[in-house]
Amino acid sequence: MKQTAYVILIGMVMPFLMYAQATSNRLVNDVAKMEGLWKGSLTYLDYRSGKPYTMPADIEIKRIANTNRFLFIHAYPNEQSANSTDTLTISNDGRYFDDAPVISRKVLLKDDVQIITEKIGTDGNDGKKATIRQTYILGKYHFSKRKDVRYAGEKNWIKRHEYSYNRP
Numbered sequence: 001m002k003q004t005a006y007v008i009l010i011g012m013v014m015p016f017l018m019y020a021q022a023t024s025n026r027l028v029n030d031v032a033k034m035e036g037l038w039k040g041s042l043t044y045l046d047y048r049s050g051k052p053y054t055m056p057a058d059i060e061i062k063r064i065a066n067t068n069r070f071l072f073i074h075a076y077p078n079e080q081s082a083n084s085t086d087t088l089t090i091s092n093d094g095r096y097f098d099d100a101p102v103i104s105r106k107v108l109l110k111d112d113v114q115i116i117t118e119k120i121g122t123d124g125n126d127g128k129k130a131t132i133r134q135t136y137i138l139g140k141y142h143f144s145k146r147k148d149v150r151y152a153g154e155k156n157w158i159k160r161h162e163y164s165y166n167r168p
Helices: 002-032
Strands: 036-045 052-063 069-075 084-089 100-107 113-123 128-138 142-151 158-166
Touching: 002 052, 002 100, 002 113, 052 158, 100 128
Parallel strands: none
Antiparallel strands: 036 052, 036 158, 052 069, 069 084, 100 113, 113 128, 128 142, 142 158
């Protein structure tokens, strides 16, 4: 009787585990094709003036060997003091991308992939509570990452910043 229950339990759990692994692998493969150097710009909404500002921005993406983690090495040619490195992590079950739940993943034209995440956090100099949406477009020759925020109790989204890169 116990053996039958174990077999049934394993039969119920295995499809979920296989789906989670496939989802994680798909996201890892999406980002892995982005490895290398990219040149582009960052456009952000200045908190004080409320106006957009654009500056040159470059990025190098490297996978950390045998992991679901990638280094994003940001370089700002005109503002080198802002250079930084971030680590993007894809959860083992593929449900989290950079610590935010994946809301959607879809294939666009030319095999570009769009990944959208959303999480609750804070935004702005005054730390207002907001829903933070990140939209990634991953393509062979183009990569972009856009951050939109919607403050608690508001209906409209605000485009906070967007990185836009092309392969050199």
